[in-house]
Amino acid sequence: MFKNIDGYVRSTEVVEGEFGLQERTRIPLAMVEKVRNVPGVADVSPDIQAFARIIAKDGKPLGSEGNGPPTFGSVGEDFKGALWTIVDGRFPAGPKEVALDEASAKNGKYTVGDTVKVVAQSGSREFTLVGIASYGDVRSPGGATFALFDVETAAEFLGKPGFVDAILVVGDGTRTDEQLADDIDAMFDPSDKVETLTGAEITKETQDDIGQALSFFGIILSTFSYIALGVGSFVIYNVFSISAAQRQRENALLRAVGASRRQISRAMLTESVVVGLVGSVLGMLGGIGLSSALTALLKGLGIDIPSSGLVVTASTVVNTIVIGVIVTVLSAWLPARRAGKVPPLAAMRSTAIEVAQVGRTRTWIGLAAIALGLGVIGAVIGGLGTSWLGLGILFVFGGTIVLGPVIAPPVGRFLGTPAAKLRGITGVMARQNSVRNPKRTARTASPVLIGVALVTAVSALAASIKGQVNDIFTEQFKGDFAINFQSSGFGGLSPSLADGLNRIEGVESATGIGTLLVRIDGQGRLLTVITPSTIEGNYDIGLVGARYSDLDASGIFLSKDWSERNDKPVGSTIKVTLADASERTLTVRGLYENDDVAGNRVVSREMFAGANVQSFDFGVYVKKTADADAGEVRAALQKAVDDYGQGKLLSKQEYIDEQAGSVNQLLGLIYGLLLLSVVIAIVGIIITLLLSVFERQREIGLLRAVGMTKGQVRTTVRWESVITSLFGAVMGIVLGVGLGWTIVFALRDQGLTSFQVPVGTTVFIMVMSFVVGVLAAIYPAWRATKVNVLESLVTT
């Protein structure tokens, strides 16, 4: 991003909040000329990067709110460091001109000479488009949008007149970057509080920031891959059981003529190494192919990633292959041992591949693990740290999987009842077959179980959050309309919007609620910003023994909770440092109960009036006068919002629904999980069914001889598959609901109080698992009809 930059001058003062939020103190524009005169400096350019939203020709803002790529306003001028090159027109000059990045111009359908509306902290304004610029060799960096102004306009429109974020420096090559940085630093007094970074340093810092933002993504991905590996190993186990079965006679014969157990086991393990190796390499190549495709896709969607291509490190390659092989070999271990154990006599017997009995120890181990897990969860509920929760859940999961073969027969029989009733003798046989080898049934159902449990748990969590959100806003939001901005800490609605709305006829009050990043006791904290004069009767934060009007410029409201934890009663004082490094001493004027939206600290907008800081509203709440017509007011509001350019006007109920809807991102995750487990479950069931069909050739032959039609053979296999799949789903739902309840309970401090069973999802899962069963049975059922009747009757 800063590849042509040799130095970067900025303030040392920064307020850093959670989730990578930070606001650095701006530096005076006058410093630019000072840096320009340092020997060794070839060129300088002031840098500003602040929130600005370009409104397209059709009136819709470009870029996305919330988690999408950011929308920037910045400085565009001739500069040797050349971040921007003009492809059409020229750089802007003067307060009425703007240049756009190439992609934004294209998406906004703008050409040079057009009038462009841009929204920033100070409000919205119209400019004349004088140039279109490209960023290095990409049309726009990473999907972000850029509106470029000359320095003075950028400072005044995006931030504060006379201040910039940083100064970009290009050296003349007479000294190293380090030396240049030192020379620039030497120009300044420590009281100026500025620092100079080399080009390499600022590049690294930026990359680290991006890496951090991506790390959450990484955690989700590795969770996916662990789940995939876990359930994959069940499938591998079954595959090797099949090949052990198919080669049983052959192996028995080898044993009869003198091969040792170890030789036979080892042959199979060697095979697993090869399979693991080939599988891992194929998987990795597939993955690389997929990410190239993804990059191409993003490019196609206009999101250019200015990086040096796809990065595949040696450690990624080694890890993938090593882990792939280890998992495969471990999964093949038991089947290989069993293959070695085959008695030489088995060469003369028909196939009986796995012992079906379930040991008593298994029951005890399973029960003990579940009891232990429940005990830990109980302790967590009783007050033990929530970090123990994971362990408890793991034990319950593990115990259930160990116990699976014990539970499978009764549950399978129960689930098979409709099949037996509906389908007569074929249903009866399917039901019996599904519990014939409980170990295998349980193992086959395990991927379904794990997937379903996770999906159910997350759905339960999502449903509970939705319910909660609904309750909160219904109770606290007293107004009629809201203008909403999905902010994730960057940008938002201009505070001037609420002021304008208050002048509309029929509006009793319009009040903006926003955020401000400050430092308290050395730590970055977000304050909630309100306007005490308009919030009354519109939004209720649950003040206890205080009124909104008590909040003056030197006051602060605290949540009861935070006040207690930090020992800050009413009347005590709190020192805050603003992002422009100025300090305020605030007196606690009152406490409130509803911290769901208001957070822990609330200040008045007056508190930082005139300070050189950023503050946006994430929502504007509007109450109409009692006798005003809702439709008319809404129309007037809509016009004002359209004129402003961004934000979404919603009725109270629409707003509540939309807030609850943000939980849908969580649901997106669920569908990812669901898809993953569906695929693995289908593969697992197919393999197990093939194994069963293979083992039961004679039986199928006999049935065909005495008059079973091919259709009936298929029905039997299909229902067996469906019962197995449903078994996994039912177990998974039970576990998942329990898990969801536990998580919701553990999160009660975060304000989750009501647990909700995700009924819709549960029904959907049951239907899905039925479909999975039917789909998985297609191939094995077809194979079953191909059984040669005579061959299976003649072989003894």
Added chain:
Amino acid sequence: MNSPVSTVAASAVNLSKIYGSGDSEVRALDNVSVDFATGEFTAIMGPSGSGKSTLMHCIAGLDELTSGSALIDGEDLSTMSDKELTTLRREKIGFIFQSFNLVPTLTAEENILLPLLLGNTEPNKAWVDRVIDTVHLRNRLSHRPSELSGGQQQRVAVARALASEPHIIFADEPTGNLDSTTGTEILTFMRKAVDELGQTIVMVTHDPVAASYSDRIVFLADGHVVDEMRDPTPERVLDRMKNLGN
């Protein structure tokens, strides 16, 4: 039961069955023509590899013919689809195999009723009761095959073959895996089924004693019908076998 006008339950007409082709060609049945009369107990005998099982499979619709035709109740099997053959086996034919006759997951009763259940046909209650009593299985009905002795399992198989009142029953060495006492028991039941219930049975066997329970023996050698015998006794059968062997 030798009625003067005996009708034909099943027959083979110029039936040939060739396995493989070229050098490895095996002519398992060579232009065989034979009739099995209704209400008769017929035994098929012959040296190993003479084509006994093959003949049975072809007439019972379990195997495809190379040429000629097989008829059950006057219907030509060679023109039937797989589905029609399946229905035919279920409704008109009963089977008793040497071993592995029963579905291990089903009870004795379900096994007995299997062809009826598969065909969704209502069992003839009185008949089924009679069959079950004939083979003395009344108190074993809810048992699974693994809980029954070898003889009991074969009796269940006999009962299954009878339960659907088939046109004809085919049995391939039904006593081959049993000791002589149990074998005798099974053979007695089969005889009874013919005498008392009017069944038609075709049984493949190596055992002269078993064959002596039949009304008529058809001798096969090298895929040809070489001889026949009526009202056999073990001694006469043994005698004939010796001649065939030579």
